Each structure stands twice: as C-alpha cells, then as structure tokens.
Amino acid sequence: MTSPHRSARNVSPDQYPSCTFQPGFGRIARKAPFDRTPDEIIRMYTVMKNMKAFERFSHRMRMEISKTARYSCCEKGRVILRQGHVGHNFYFIYSGSVFVQVDVEDDNTGVLTAGTTLVMEKGACFGELALLVPGGKRTASIICRETTELFEIEKETFLEVCPDIFERELSEKMDAVLQHEFFQQWPKDRLERLCFESRIEEVMHGRVIDPDTANTDTLYFVLRGKITILKAFSPRQKLANLNIKKRDKLPHTTPDDRCFMKIAELKEGEKTELTALRTGDVSTDPGVMLVSNGVRLMRMSKQKLERFAPRGLVERLRRQYKPILVVPKEDDLLLRYQSDVDWQKFKSNICASLNKELRRLAITDQ
Incomplete structure (x- = not known):
C-alpha cells in the first residue's frame, strides 16, 4: 500500500x-x-x-x-x-x-x-x-x-x-445482534457503542466479502440476502485417483490449482463465527471465503467487541464456545471434487454421443 x-x-x-x-x-x-x-x-x-x-x-x-x-x-x-x-x-x-x-x-x-x-x-x-x-x-x-x-x-x-438515517441504522444493528444469545448479556450502553462503531454495507452479487476468515478482524452479520461460504483446497495431490496427468489443467480450478467448494450459506439473521477475537490469538477458525449472493450486512470489529464487552464475558466465550459451522476435511472435499469431475465427464460424454447420433440421423434422412 x-x-x-x-x-x-x-x-x-x-x-x-x-x-x-x-x-x-x-x-x-x-x-x-x-x-x-x-x-x-x-x-x-x-x-x-x-x-x-x-x-x-x-x-x-x-x-x-x-x-x-x-x-x-x-x-x-x-x-x-x-x-x-x-x-x-x-x-x-x-x-x-x-x-x-x-x-x-x-x-x-x-x-x-x-x-x-x-x-x-x-x-x-x-x-x-x-x-x-x-x-x-x-x-x-x-x-x-x-x-x-x-x-x-x-x-x-x-x-x-443526515442523523435520522444513522439512528435508524443503529436500531437495525441492535436488532441484528440481539438475535444472538452472547449479545443479550450485554448492558445496553456498551452494546449501542459497539453497534454504533460497526458498519452496514450493501455488497453486490458475486463480490468477495472476505477471502479468508481465519485472518480477519471482522464478524459479519447478515441483515438481508445471503452469503455463500466457500472452502479452498488443492486436488492436485490426488491426481492418480482422478486419472489426470500432471501437465494437464485440473477442471474447475484456478491457475494455481486451487478449487473453491461451496460448503454452506449464511442467511438473514445469521453471523460468522465468534472465534479468535483478539488479533494475535492462534485462530481456531478453519478459514473460509465469503462471497455475496446479494447481501446487506454489518461488519463488526472483533477488537472493538473485546474492548466493549462486559468483563469476563469474552473469556467465558472462549472456554465454552462451540463452532456452528462444520467445515469438511480436505479428504471429504476431494471426494466431492472427484464426484463432480466424474459427473461432468459423464454429462459431456452423453451430450457428445447424442450429438453424434443426431448428426447420423440427419444424414440418413437426407
């Protein structure tokens, strides 16, 4: 920068x-x-x-x-x-x-x-x-x-x-966070301050919201619309099972051989995980990519959350919190990838056979 x-x-x-x-x-x-x-x-x-x-x-x-x-x-x-x-x-x-x-x-x-x-x-x-x-x-x-x-x-x-606009947005933010039990334990003045310093944003369909949640300071709350959750992995190590030569381009992958598999969605009223609140903590977040399906969301800083949180509440959260999102292991993602590749090959072969047959019939009719 x-x-x-x-x-x-x-x-x-x-x-x-x-x-x-x-x-x-x-x-x-x-x-x-x-x-x-x-x-x-x-x-x-x-x-x-x-x-x-x-x-x-x-x-x-x-x-x-x-x-x-x-x-x-x-x-x-x-x-x-x-x-x-x-x-x-x-x-x-x-x-x-x-x-x-x-x-x-x-x-x-x-x-x-x-x-x-x-x-x-x-x-x-x-x-x-x-x-x-x-x-x-x-x-x-x-x-x-x-x-x-x-x-x-x-x-x-x-x-x-302009203030009326932002007062209405503050009310919208408060309604969003109070849907979650963790925030229901907060004094109103502290929660209002946290929400005041959080930002509402409209993100167009297809835009990347966060490339890797394991390295972010942000919690995301879905106010309207949906967020697609993708997990990145590399299928190159399983080439033998996929019957693909090393020099070949892997199907449905980026130039660096990564594939992004959809594993879940966040819908209205849902949020990302409350893990690794302090910058520098060893993150327990497995790291996923967030992509907009056309969404109105709120960005909340984890650092500010920790600063404004009632004493002892964050420590209790760390001890007791159970992640909601279950991220598939890489072997499971590779099996899904192989299944998708096999299905695409099957569809391609069927279409090729049908086209060949249709051309043969057309020639016969002539």
Whole structure:
C-alpha cells in the first residue's frame, strides 16, 4: 500500500485526465452552496444519484446534499482521513477506491501496527462516526488506493440533514445482534457503542466479502440476502485417483490449482463465527471465503467487541464456545471434487454421443 505520508494534492476534474466528469462540472461542484443556481443543483443531483450510498437518503435529504456537496479528485496515496483526528466532513466515493487502515496497539509493547481492514469502492460513503459524537475522532485512516473522486459534506450540513438515517441504522444493528444469545448479556450502553462503531454495507452479487476468515478482524452479520461460504483446497495431490496427468489443467480450478467448494450459506439473521477475537490469538477458525449472493450486512470489529464487552464475558466465550459451522476435511472435499469431475465427464460424454447420433440421423434422412 502507498505510504500514508506521501505528498499528494487535490485536483479538479478539468485538470486531471483520469477524472470522469465532463469539462465544466468541477466549476459547479466547487461553487459555494449559496452561489449555485437551481439548474446547477439539479445537475449535482443527477450526478450524485448514481452512487449506491445516496439511495439511503430521502429525496429532501438528497436535494440538501446536492446543494452543499463539494467535489474533489484525489491522487493515489492521498490521506483523506487520519485515525485519531477530529472529524469535520462526510464523504461519498463517486469513482475510484480507498483503503481503510486501522492502527492497532500491542497490549504488551504499546507499538502501533497499521493494517488494512477493507477496501471501499465507488458508491460507498464514510466519515459519519466522528460527526455523530460531540468531539468525535476518526476511528480509521482513509487512504486513496487509486485516483478517487469524492463528494464532501461539511459537518454542519451533515448534522442538520443526515442523523435520522444513522439512528435508524443503529436500531437495525441492535436488532441484528440481539438475535444472538452472547449479545443479550450485554448492558445496553456498551452494546449501542459497539453497534454504533460497526458498519452496514450493501455488497453486490458475486463480490468477495472476505477471502479468508481465519485472518480477519471482522464478524459479519447478515441483515438481508445471503452469503455463500466457500472452502479452498488443492486436488492436485490426488491426481492418480482422478486419472489426470500432471501437465494437464485440473477442471474447475484456478491457475494455481486451487478449487473453491461451496460448503454452506449464511442467511438473514445469521453471523460468522465468534472465534479468535483478539488479533494475535492462534485462530481456531478453519478459514473460509465469503462471497455475496446479494447481501446487506454489518461488519463488526472483533477488537472493538473485546474492548466493549462486559468483563469476563469474552473469556467465558472462549472456554465454552462451540463452532456452528462444520467445515469438511480436505479428504471429504476431494471426494466431492472427484464426484463432480466424474459427473461432468459423464454429462459431456452423453451430450457428445447424442450429438453424434443426431448428426447420423440427419444424414440418413437426407
């Protein structure tokens, strides 16, 4: 990742060739709000309505945001927000993407380690947490992963127009976690704080949510839709049983000979496993990939969960928790893979035989 200390600058859409707007729009977007004409506000609205996060707001809220939003185009490596700084603005990503980087302090040494928790892409929004609390500070650093176009809303406008949306989302988060017994034991104020710092996200069908849950700090709660759970393995070691030569490409595998087998689904009201809460623990999570089937989910930091949890509750969880997801062993996955390969070969042979017979009949009829 590009160093967060790299010097970078904002550029206008008329100056930077990678920015996606037509020449002249930057003049409208950078105008002081009271200088925009009604037609210019409508043009702002037309551009901004293409962002997924914009859909969360009512028509009245969208119009107010369109009146006051300012445009910027930031180069790769630009630090937009820095963890620990006081929050002043709310942001929409019109194009490009950003890293979300959280500095984690080691309990023993006090040394801070920077880690990228996720990537946010076009259509997303960020920066609300520090604005909703008096004197609120940024909980993460946001760094441009590439040239990124943003719409920026000042704190005063945000607090006047937007809080109702996030209050409703907080209620949605609380309803989701209270479906699980572990969270029913929490005091309300601590649970609200944890939910407040958790993030709701809409993930399109087919997008990878998490490539390996064994190496993540995140718990995922399904609010709506489904998540497919895949387990990676390599069938190359069983080539003798599969009747495939070493030089041949294995069916249904990636270039590095890995295969991803569906082992389960997460549905509305379900969550991922509560294992290895603290970073640095030896994970008991077997490690699976999560892929969206079109899902609205909540991301919750395991570190924050441990920080806000009532005293002793996490330790009891570690001693007593029994994983819900049973991940098949590799031998079982290989048997399923072999069965699938054999079935595909059988179907292919049947289709080839039918096509051959149909061609023969066609020639006979002539």
